[in-house]
Amino acid sequence: MKTPNIIGIFDNDDQVVEAIHTLKSKNIKIADVHAPFASHHILKDLGKESRIPYGSVLAGAFAIVATFSFIYWTSVINYPIVFGGKPNFSFPAWVVVIYLMTILLTFIGTVIIFQMRTKMNFGKKAELMHIDSTEDKFVMIIEQDADITEKEVQNIKKMLSDHGAIEVRMDN
Amino acid sequence: MINTLVRGTFTAREKSFRQVTDEIARPTYSKTAKWWFAGMTLATLMLLFGLWAIYKTITVGLGTWGLNNSVGWGWDIVNFVWWIGIGHAGTAFTIFLIVFRARWAAVFNRTAEAMTVLAVSCAGLFPALHLGRIWLIFFILPYPNTRGPLWVNFNSPLFWDVLAITTYLTLSITLWYFGMIPDLATLRDRSTSKIKKALYGFFSMGWVGSVKNWVRYEAMMKVLGGLAAPLVISVHSIVALDFAISVIPGWHTTILPPYFFIGAIFSGFAMVLTLTIIIRKLYNLQDYITIPHLESITRVLIFGSLVIGLAYVTELFVAWYSGWEFEMFTFLKNRATGEYSSAFWIMVFCNAIAPQAFWFKRVRTSITWMVIISIIINIGMWYERFIIVISSLTHTFLPATWTSFTPTVVDIGIYVGTFGIFFTGMLLFLRYIPSIAMNETKAFSKKSDH
Incomplete structure (x- = not known):
């Protein structure tokens, strides 16, 4: 069974950027961020150059x-x-x-x-993590390793909240 | 809020992301305005007039047009070149925005691109109908056939033109559409109507705005914008080559490609100015399309006007300096002082003189003057094409073939019909798609991203 992801919802991309820096410094892997616009700081911190x-x-x-x-x-x-x-x-x-x-x-x-x-195509169903992620919310997705402890999960959740996440939850 | 030293303040008030969506996308979810129905009725009537004219052209033939033995290219090619010119602004704005990251272009880009798509579609109609037997239009494509196979002449500027316009239309539609995808996804997620949700959902291609997608999207748009840059220069240059490669006095001149290109940018920007002023008023977008935005267009118009003015003077000088009597007759007699002098001086006034008023800050920042001068420019640019096509063809080398040209009601009908296509398309666009790129506006409203 797939381990649920940790999801953090933010109001502001500046908070997301700060959260990325903190999580990266703790070697926590961020799977993805869904953003309503191309925030160049987020893309620079997370995105690999496209080929x-x-x-x-x-x-x-x-x-x-x-x-x-x-x-x-x-x-x-x-x-x-x-x-x-x-x-x-x-x-x-x-x-x-x-x-x-x-x-x-x-x-x-x-x-x-x-x-x-x-893999985008006409009529493809959008897999949204938050209904407002294409409008004004930023969604940070952190995949859990299989050997992650409950304490580490709680730490990550706390880090997200400390950086201004308005909602932190577990999701598949 | 964007403050720049040269251009001033670009966003009137600080806006939250939700406010940006609410205000820009309002037409897509609120009740249709009365003026919209009035506009649509008028546009449909124009379209019907055009359809009647096209029906006459196809069923009766080109004899319904004002063409004659000397004027083989008439009203249709004048309007073809004029519409192509109008279309250029959209691509220019896309290049400014995507390649140069010019923030002021973000508010115009979407509408200007829509204008490009519609204007190029209108333009393409004229040469297609001019074929006479439009049902044989596929002959222009290089495909294996039973006539030899007789391939198309790849050395002919007329074939280059077909390819240029087709490429341009494909590119414009794609750039416009892909530029809209993030906003279509926003509309999909906030729509309450099932039909709208399904339609926006279908066209937003499952967009969720993940980092991977944004990185790829930005990379793709940069490549597409970069490809549009040489294309926008070449399209009108190739249209100019249709004329320049011939031997007709007034056409056979090397200045034509750059002259056509700058004319296209000039007329396109003028049309964008007229339309965005109307849209900003009708949809209360004054906080997004601010006076400094509009002023930026007027600066481009001053530049365009100076280059166009220089081109007019250069043409006259070269005609005199060449010592070739046919050129001298065409430019100095027929156009400047002869039968077409009134059209010629209207052209000079509208394109080279009137826009100089934009040197004054009071004119540059006055909505009324901006509308008046932008309309004057578009009239002037139509006259420019009229002068080039008609004055040269009515008076060529042999005085026995000299004639005049009068458009028929069918000619006028097709031209009015293209306005019908243009306005119908624009009204549908304004009703169902946000006229300003919301995602770009949100990105540019962030201080941290500057």
Whole structure:
């Protein structure tokens, strides 16, 4: 059976940041924080840098190669037509299409990677810890290790309350 | 509260997070206002006029338009370029906000993006209808076909334009939509109506605002904003290339891409100014969209106006300096002193002269003057497109082909119809989606995050 998480509800992100610092100094692992907006202090303290931009670079590289190859194949190999005496391989004129397709495919690729990583999709049910966490409340989630003692749990709860948590509870 | 040395105070009063949601999202949960129904009725009538005009165009043909042998691009391309220009502001605000973290852009971003999506959709309608046989529009796509396969001409600016507009529309819709997700989740969680809860829930994609999601979300939005920056420059430049790559006097000029781009930003910002002043009044958002916010737009307009003015003078100078008689005729005779001189000087007054009034603080901070001048700019920018398209095509190289252009009721109907699309869309947006990004407002109202 999964051990219940310790949940602390805060009114203010400044209190959350202070609580994170204290808990981190005591080597207590914070599983997640749900926040109504991107508080950069919380993200800096808890968040790992996202690797989505690397995925975007790969999508961009793919777009450049794929678009160039496609135009080359259609205009030079498959059905070459002379437009106004210009050579079939008119690379400078292709730059605009390659440029636009790179933007479009990188864009689409980035969105797909984001959705795959976050597992977000249309109609997905939100697993909220607190009904106001998307409006004005901050939810701190601390996962318990299997060997955690009751005293340690009480200590963590006290720490959260001391830092201004308006509600501390156990939850799955 | 945000205080900056240059721009002043941005938020009128300290607000709690709940107050921000209550005040900004009020239209989504309160009773629909009477003015909204009045506006919707007017917009629907405009839309119906447009639908009739589109019906005539499709069933009878392009003969219902004012086009003739010399003026192959008429009212439709004027309006296409004008709408595309209007659309640019939304993307510009997104770039200011996401890439440069310009706090003043946060209150405009959402509405401006909605404006972009609608304006680009309106713009796209014109070249599509101009094809004549709109049901064959898929011919423009490079797909394996039974005609050879005859692939599209990748060297043609007309194809670049199709790709640019499609890319731009895709990007604008996505940026607008993903920018709304955290706010849709807020609306989902505070809605009491089952239908609203289900709809906001469906579109908020299960968003809970966890740190992992925020980190990924911010990273994605930065990439998307970064991609939008080169695109916003290239879209109107490519529209300009439709003209510049031709040999028509008045079009065949290298200044056109930057001139079109700055014109687009200029007209778009003017439209944002007009709309946000109306929205702020109707929804009592004066505490969020403050005078310093609006003043920031007027500063951009002064800059845009100076560049546009410089472009007008440069065009005239280059026409004279080139020594080419056709260019000289087009710019110095036909446009500045000839048949189109009244339209030309309206354009110069509206775009290069009138916005200079914003140098005065009293004008820059007066709501009435801001509305008047922003509307003047949009009229001026329409005239600019009219001058470029019509004056050049009616008087080309061969005097025997010289003609004039008069729009028909069908031409006017389609233009009015696009206003119908625009206003219907805007009214629906204002009714069901918060016009200001609530999560950004909350983040920027925190002192600790500055």
